[in-house]
Every structure is written in structure tokens, then in C-alpha cells.
């Protein structure tokens with residue numbers, strides 16, 4: 001598996017442990033983000049070390065999800081270059097995830113989001129406005145200084161800005177295949193604001209500390225409390241300070257393992273202040289490897305006084321790993337993790353903390369050596385993540401087929417919708433609404449018509465679908481792309497182009513499209529769009545006009561730097577039905593020419609092939625694997641929609657196709673009876689059943 005991790009917190013202990021584990025079995029690409037104000041996103045370095053490919057990216061910090069085109073343009077080629085199966089985005093405050101998800105979605109890459117803090121919902125990432133916790137029920141409740149400031153910068157009313165934030169969050173969730181919460185409390189808040197979703201999962205962090213090979217006996221006769229963390233005010237170190245002021249004339253110690261930066265004057269000042277308390281001992285920047293020896297082996301209780309709803313915290317699990325009970329502030333996300341541990345305690349304020357500490361000092365509360373310390377190691381965590389990845393990767397994507405109206409600049413004789421009927425496009429707001437409505441269920445969209453590129457608002461439509469996170473396939477005659485300027489505008493949408501060429505002879509193609517010069521335009525269009533799209537599939541619609549020179553058409557097409565050749569036996573609908581006798585060949589007529597073309601392709605080109613509209617019995621055995629129509633497990637995987645002003649026509653593509661097809665009495669004897677769809681009823685009505693000879697197993701003749 002190719003996994004791409006993206007994180008601004010390079011050495012988060014759980015993430016780092018996970019990456020190291022994964023790198024021994026998977027290809028791991030680690031995108032590390034570092035922020036500096038005003039920087040436009042740029043690639044700083046790429047290197048490989050210990051089986052991990054590091055890609056360092058510098059970017060300007062953002063705290064809302066406004067679209068950053070620079071980030072999109074940076075990530076798009078990188079995703080194309082490394083082609084991961086899955087990206088795992090580690091959401092910490094400041095990561096502008098939308099352009100990353102957009103680029104990945106448009107390439108069909110699966111996406112996992114893990115919420116290391118609350119930045120999905122909260123601009124500060126902590127659900128705390130600086131004075132109190134924010135227990136918001138809806139984003140419309142947000143009114144802290146940060147939200148007001150950003151609304152002001154955008155010139156928006158607070159309510160409109162909060163509504164926009166909500167839309168962006170829904171878009172992020174829609175684009176993600178799974179969203180991992182690090183506590184049940186966090187998941188409840190997310191569900192409360194965004195509604196329940198199968199995508200939300202809860203996984204506690206795993207611990208990646210070295211095994212404790214030697215139990216060190218604590219020598220002190222008095223209790224030692226520990227604190228491990230930074231000096232950020234939300235970590236609540238001031239609560240400990242307040243508590244110890246209430247504990248005069250007691251024999252105890254507080255060992256503080258601080259992650260601090262002495263170049264920061266405020267942190268330096270604070271450190272100088274707390275070391276004046278003679279009960280406090282400070283250890284700075286303890287290395288993870290020595291955390292048991294230097295810290296946990298020396299304390300009786302770890303105090304976690306956080307003022308915010310911690311998502312981990314890692315220190316709690318590390319403490320349990322070292323068999324040290326905790327004294328935690330009254331945060332739901334922490335309380336759920338100490339269930340069953342008798343030695344641990346919860347406090348609401350400094351007074352309650354000092355009361356608990358006093359009881360410990362006086363021996364009223366004792367640690368029990370047989371206590372329950374629940375934590376998981378990094379191996380277990382890696383396995384859980386692996387299962388999640390598998391689930392996401394193995395789940396087939398769902399596709400929405402969106403008809404944008406039937407107006408077209410060609411008049412193909414095989415067109416299933418008939419000749420430009422009705423002669424108008426669906427308006428853009430209706431199409432946008434449809435795309436938005438279905439995004440939570442469908443990851444891919446096939447935009448079809450009529451001719452989508454013939455719309456005046458074509459780019460607006462494509463951009464809208466892209467920004468919603470669809471992987472876009474465009475069914476087009478490619479004629480409009482003969483204009484290079486139009487193609488350039490499509491560069492970052494990673495379109496998958498499906499077009500058609502009916503013959504290597506310009507005249508035959510033009511006769512089929514009923515537009516003189518269309519062949520040359522389509523050929524130019526394909527060449528122009530090549531460097532701006534992800535893939536090109538060329539369909540050959542088999543008619544009486546072209547099937548006899550299929551081999552030459554295939555030779556011509558295979559020289560065109562395309563990705564797939566797709567042979568289509570016509571669907572007798574629209575113009576195909578109106579001109580049935582004139583254009584529809586028999587299967588038996590096509591078979592021989594199709595076989596020659598397929599043999600040539602197999603021998604001379606590596607191009608993948610699709611054969612559509614053929615039952616098994618009219619295709620040579622060795623090419624039956626290429627048949628398009630096969631039974632599918634999830635019959636609603638492809639959903640068609642033709643939105644209109646007054647009525648919306650929707651249909652399940654697979655089920656609808658089956659309704660239009662039929663089998664014959666002889667099919668019961670055929671080995672493919674169970675998986676074959678048969679042929680279109682309209683074809684059978686006109687041509688009968690004589691061409692379809694059941695394939696029966698050869699009898700073994702006894703020697």
C-alpha cells in the first residue's frame with residue numbers, strides 16, 4: 001500500500017510510532033508542514049531516510065478553511081507523482097485541508113482525516129475562548145474574538161461567516177472517507193454539530209514507548225506528583241500553582257517535565273517564577289526514550305490539569321503505560337479513559353486538586369498495585385489503522401451520472417438522446433444543487449449531455465464539482481478542446497476524458513457526427529487536452545459505417561497517447577433506434593472485425609480494453625474478460641440523474657439497463673446464463689435470437 005501522511009506535528013509520539021511501523025510493510029510518504037506567516041506554499045526538501053520518503057512543505061498558517069489555490073497547485077503534482085492509495089491527514093490547527101482533499105479527491109485517492117485537536121470545528125482548535133470552554137451546540141453559537149476578527153476580515157456578518165464555516169466543514173467531511181476522533185467526547189461534539197455519520201470512528205492513541213525492562217524503586221518517603229507538558233495556559237499548569245498555595249507545611253514534591261522554549265521570554269519568565277516554589281523540581285525536554293527512567297519512575301501520581309477538552313492526551317496513556325495513576329481535571333475526554341482505574345482521581349478546580357493531593361500526602365488515598373491501567377500499544381494501534389485503511393480502500397466508489405441537458409454541437413447518428421432534444425441545457429443553479437445534494441453518497445461524477453463543453457458556464461460547473469471533491473469524468477466529443485486556451489483552464493481539475501472517434505477516416509467520422517470537420521477538431525482536441533487531464537478513453541461506436549475498418553481505426557487510435565480503448569455496440573435508443581436498419585450492424589457481422597482489432601491490440605499495445613454492449617456468446621473466449629457488463633454487488637453504485645426545473649429524472653443505471661434487456665429460451669443452457677445481461681429488447685425484437693448460441697461445457701469423452 002502507498003500511504004501519504006500529512007502533518008504539521010512531525011514528532012507527535014503516536015503518529016511517529018505509526019509511521020515507523022507502517023514503513024516496514026508499506027511505502028510511506030511523510031509530508032511535513034511548517035508554517036511561517038505570509039509564506040506562499042512551497043516545496044522545501046525531499047529526501048528518503050529509513051524507508052520513509054520525507055517531503056517538507058513550507059506554508060503560511062491559516063486558521064479557517066478558505067480555499068488556498070497555492071496549496072492546491074503544490075499538492076496536485078505531488079499527488080500525481082507519488083500516486084498514493086490513501087492520504088492520512090493529521091488535522092492540527094492551521095492545516096488548510098480543503099485544497100489537499102480537493103486534489104486527492106479529483107484523483108480518486110482515498111482520504112482519512114484524524115482530529116488531533118478540535119480545529120475542524122474551532123478556529124483556535126481547542127473549543128476554548130480564552131476564558132472558558134465553548135460548549136457549542138451549533139457553529140452559529142461561535143462568537144469568540146477569533147471568529148469575529150475573521151468574519152470582519154472577510155467583510156461578512158458573523159452569522160453568514162459561521163454559515164460559511166459550516167458549509168466548509170460539511171464539505172471536508174463529505175470528501176473524507178473516514179474521520180477519526182481521539183475520544184468519545186470529541187465524537188459526540190462532532191456529531192452534535194454535524195450530525196451522525198458512518199464516517200466518524202473513534203480510536204484512542206497507541207503508545208510507542210520502549211518496554212520497561214527494569215522496574216525502578218522510588219526512594220522518596222513522601223509523595224511525588226508529576227506534571228508533563230508545555231507551559232501553554234490551556235495545559236492548566238496555573239491550577240497546580242493555585243493548589244500548592246493551599247498545601248503549606250506538607251511534605252511532598254512536584255516533578256515537572258516541561259516541554260518549553262527558553263528563547264520565548266514569556267516561557268522563560270514563567271519558568272523562573274515556578275522554580276521559586278521549593279516543592280517544584282523541573283526537568284526540561286525529557287527524551288521519550290528516557291521518560292520512564294527520568295520521570296514516571298520518580299512520581300506517584302501524574303496531574304493533568306488541562307483547561308480544554310484534551311483529545312488524547314498522550315501523557316495520560318504514557319502514565320498508564322508506566323503504571324502511574326492520574327489526577328485529572330474534569331474533562332469528559334479524559335474521564336472516559338480512566339474508567340476502571342481505582343487510583344486515579346478527578347478534580348473540578350484548584351481547591352479540589354489540593355484536597356486530593358492532601359489526602360494522598362496523608363495516606364488517605366493509596367495507589368493499589370493491582371490497579372487496571374488501560375492503554376494500547378503502537379502495534380495494536382497500527383493494526384486498527386490498517387483495518388480502517390483496508391475498509392476504505394476496498395470499498396468501491398459510487399458514481400453519479402449527471403446529465404446536464406441534451407444540447408450538442410454534433411448530431412451523431414447513434415446518439416441515444418436523439419437529435420439535440422430538448423434543445424436547451426439545465427441551468428447552472430439546478431446542476432450545482434444536484435451536485436451538492438449527492439456528494440455525501442457519490443465520490444465520482446460522470447458529466448454527460450448533450451455536450452458539456454458546449455455550455456457557456458462549463459468551467460463554473462467543472463470547478464464547482466471539483467471543489468465539492470468529486471473525481472470527474474467528462475463525456476465529450478472533445479471538439480471544443482481544439483481551442484488550446486480552453487484546455488489550459490482545466491489543468492487542475494484532473495479530468496478523466498471519455499470521447500469517441502468512429503473511424504481513422506475523417507469522412508466516415510464526420511458522416512457519423514453529421515458535422516463536417518468534426519474529425520479534425522476532435523483529434524486536435526484530444527491532443528490539446530492530453531497534458532491537462534488525468535486519462536483519456538476513446539470509444540468507438542460500432543455502426544454499419546465503421547465496423548469493417550475497425551482494425552485500422554484501432555491502429556490509428558493506439559498512436560494517440562491515450563489510456564483506454566472502449567468498443568461500444570450501439571444502444572437502440574434515440575437516433576440509434578430511429579436509424580436502426582441503416583446504422584445498426586448484426587453482432588455476427590461485427591464479431592470477426594472486433595476479434596482482429598483485439599488481437600492486434602493485444603500483440604501491439606498495452607492499452608486496456610473495454611467491450612460494451614456484447615453478450616458473452618458473441619465475443620471470442622479470450623476477450624471475454626474485457627466485457628463491461630458484469631454482475632455488481634452494489635446495484636446502486638451508479639446512479640443517473642437528469643435534473644429539470646419541474647421534474648427530476650433519476651435512475652439506477654445498472655437496474656435500468658437490465659430492464660431494457662432480455663435473454664432467450666436457449667440461454668438456460670449457457671454457462672454464462674447467471675452473469676450475462678443478454679441484449680437490448682429492441683435489438684432482439686428486430687433481429688431475433690438466432691445469433692446467440694449458448695456456450696455449453698464440453699463433455700469429456702471417456703477413454
Ligand code: SF4
Nearest residue numbers: 615616617667670676
Ligand atoms: S446467456 Fe444467452 S445471450 Fe448470454 S452469452 Fe449465453 S446465450 Fe448469449
